[in-house]
Amino acid sequence: SQQGEEDPQALSIQEGENATMNCSYKTSINNLQWYRQNSGRGLVHLILIRSNEREKHSGRLRVTLDTSKKSSSLLITASRAADTASYFCATRRSGGSYIPTFGRGTSLIVHP
């Protein structure tokens, strides 16, 4: 069964705007990861946040984690057309194997 669920399923914005995607999960986790997938391609790892971390930055990406609400958000600032892709969250369950469980993804379209 799926662990993570991204919201919204689809997001359409203009270049320069910020894009925020959310991920909710059901069980306690060890860490949460965000991946990006361009159409018809493999996944690219973006960022990993551990359960004892609340916020993490990487370039234009900002990830937050709220374990009390079992949710995470991915913020892409100053979006570019090249950011157009699907974004997935994946969780590693506490005490579970390191195999991540993926959500359905958010499809982001950035219009130039």
Added chain:
Amino acid sequence: GAVVSQHPSWVICKSGTSVKIECRSLDFQATTMFWYRQFPKQSLMLMATSNEGSKATYEQGVEKDKFLINHASLTLSTLTVTSAHPEDSSFYICSARDSGASGIADTQYFGPGTRLTVL
């Protein structure tokens, strides 16, 4: 960063034939590789965990005799779709975990995927 390749990138075959997909870790060793299947606009569904030198571990509902996995070396895993049917048409993605990683061990490196179309 670590690179994982897949071959072929796409394949079209007739119903009833078998298709082999290769997954290679190019600059690191991977004792464990994973095979996923993805339908259009859907999430990745884990099919099986490929273990070097031992049998693969299949997820519930995945037919072992249908999807043969071989992990003969630390850099190569193969997925063979036997007697393929149109419903097997999908995007197959492999990933590998860097066995020697001193950094974030949970990070998986994904191949570019293989688009299988069965006529």
